[in-house]
Amino acid sequence: MIESPTATAWYVYGVVAADARPPDAVRLIEHDGLAAIAREVPLAEFGEDVLPLRLNDREWLEANVLAHEDVLHAFLDTGVVPLRFGAIYRDTREVERMLEARSAFFRSALVRLRGHVELGVKAWLVTPADPPASSSPAVGGRAYLERRRDQLTAARERVERATVIVADAHRRLLEVAVDGVVNRPQPPELTGRSDEMVMNAAYLVRRGDEAVARTLARLAPSSVDEGVEFELTGPWPPYNFVPADEEASR
Amino acid sequence: MSVIEQPRLEHEVTLVELVDRVLNKGVVLTGDIMLSVAGVDLVYVGLRVLLTSVSALEEQR
Numbered sequence: 001m002i003e004s005p006t007a008t009a010w011y012v013y014g015v016v017a018a019d020a021r022p023p024d025a026v027r028l029i030e031h032d033g034l035a036a037i038a039r040e041v042p043l044a045e046f047g048e049d050v051l052p053l054r055l056n057d058r059e060w061l062e063a064n065v066l067a068h069e070d071v072l073h074a075f076l077d078t079g080v081v082p083l084r085f086g087a088i089y090r091d092t093r094e095v096e097r098m099l100e101a102r103s104a105f106f107r108s109a110l111v112r113l114r115g116h117v118e119l120g121v122k123a124w125l126v127t128p129a130d131p132p133a134s135s136s137p138a139v140g141g142r143a144y145l146e147r148r149r150d151q152l153t154a155a156r157e158r159v160e161r162a163t164v165i166v167a168d169a170h171r172r173l174l175e176v177a178v179d180g181v182v183n184r185p186q187p188p189e190l191t192g193r194s195d196e197m198v199m200n201a202a203y204l205v206r207r208g209d210e211a212v213a214r215t216l217a218r219l220a221p222s223s224v225d226e227g228v229e230f231e232l233t234g235p236w237p238p239y240n241f242v243p244a245d246e247e248a249s250r
Numbered sequence: 251m252s253v254i255e256q257p258r259l260e261h262e263v264t265l266v267e268l269v270d271r272v273l274n275k276g277v278v279l280t281g282d283i284m285l286s287v288a289g290v291d292l293v294y295v296g297l298r299v300l301l302t303s304v305s306a307l308e309e310q311r
Contacts, residue, residue, distance in 0.1 A: 014276070062265060065272045084276035098279065109277075120267065183270075190266045233267060239275035 007043040010095055012036045012087045013071045014080045014237070015106045017114075023074045029092050031099035034106050037071060037080070038095060046088055072237035077207065079114030081106055082237045109243050116178060117207050117235035121216065122185075123169065123199035124229045125162045158227055159198075165228045166199040169219055176211035177203035181240050198228065202240040 013026065018035040022028050028035035045054065054060045065085065072082050089095045099106065174180045185197035203212055216230045223230065 012279075061269075065265070065268050068272045069268055082276040084274075084278045085272045087279045102279075186266060186270070191264075236271065239271040242275070242277045 007047075008040045009043055009046055010038045010089045010092060011041045011046060012038050012083055012089060012095060012098075013068055014075065014082045015099070015110070016075050016078060016080050017110055020075055020078045020080075023071070026071055029095045029099075031096040032103065034099045034103060034110075036095045036099055037075065038089075038092070039071070041088070051086070069237070076117055076235060076237060079110055079116065080237050081109040081113060081242055082239045105243070112243060113204075113238050113241065115207055116204050116238055116241075118238045118240055119177075119203050119205055119212050119235060120231075120233035121169075121173065121199065121201045121203065121212065122197055122231045122233070123162070123166050123223075124193065124195040124231065125158065125198045126195050126227045126229050161226050162198050162228050165219075165223050165226055169199070169216070169223070169230065170201060172215050172219070173201070173203055173212055176209075176215055177205050179204040179241055183240070195229075199230075202236075204238055204241045207235065 010029070012029075014037050016028070016035050016037060018028065018030045018033050020028065020035060022037060026037050026039045029038050044050065054064075068085055072080055089098065170180065170182060180201060180203045183200045183202065185200045188194060188196065191197060205212055213232055216232055220230060
């Protein structure tokens with residue numbers, strides 16, 4: 001179908017209770033106590049024929065991923081069910097139909113997520129500085145091999161200790177959080193750090209709850225001694241804690 | 251030690267962190283949305299774009 005250059009569609013960021021107050025950039029499309037956070041977008045930019053190209057445009061992707069986060073962030077205090085990027089509807093009537101069809105799912109999700117935010121916790125295995133070159137003179141082949149073997153053993157032991165530290169941290173964080181998930185660590189090509197990421201987790205907590213930060217602060221001194229550094233990010237909209245639901249995900 | 255206590259790091263997050271969440275998490279609605287890329291692995295697309303940009307940055311160094 002040929003779209004007119006001014007044709008628009010509705011991009012939906014997330015779902016909130018209908019009494020939430022939206023920021024200026026978006027509007028709420030309400031249906032029976034629920035509301036979709038939506039923005040009217042040009043099909044010239046978000047139409048199915050052009051979107052795949054846009055997704056390969058770093059600047060476009062960056063701006064729109066940031067916008068998605070910004071919009072959801074404005075609802076942190078009231079509670080929001082985040083949608084994944086790219087839920088685009090032809091008109092507001094279709095958005096209402098979606099809310100109606102998934103009413104039970106969104107209602108129960110809001111009950112669970114209202115007043116809650118997500119915190120990100122990562123841990124890094126910080127590479128120790130290379131030990132000073134051995135001062136022993138005239139290192140023979142055998143001495144070299146022994147030293148190399150010792151280095152490898154030390155590296156393996158560091159990883160093993162880090163694994164224990166991270167597992168212990170996750171267990172303690174689960175005790176103070178409502179829920180938690182462990183995601184795959186991001187590779188160094190993406191993080192841009194030479195240190196290895198050894199934990200990439202997210203926790204659901206009540207908005208304003210500082211228990212996760214306190215727990216990490218308590219663990220920090222002994223972990224740092226073992227080369228493990230924790231990093232806390234957030235608060236985030238609860239992206240990692242939307243309930244699994246066949247009806248909503250199919 | 252990089253635990254942020256107060257004030258919170260409200261928005262200073264890395265793009266990777268954002269992409270990891272926005273493209274990979276959240277409720278996935280398909281069926282009634284008009285977007286045909288709904289089935290596309292968005293996180294793969296996003297990360298590929300990021301990887302390209304990371305290597306481009308490195309080439310600039």
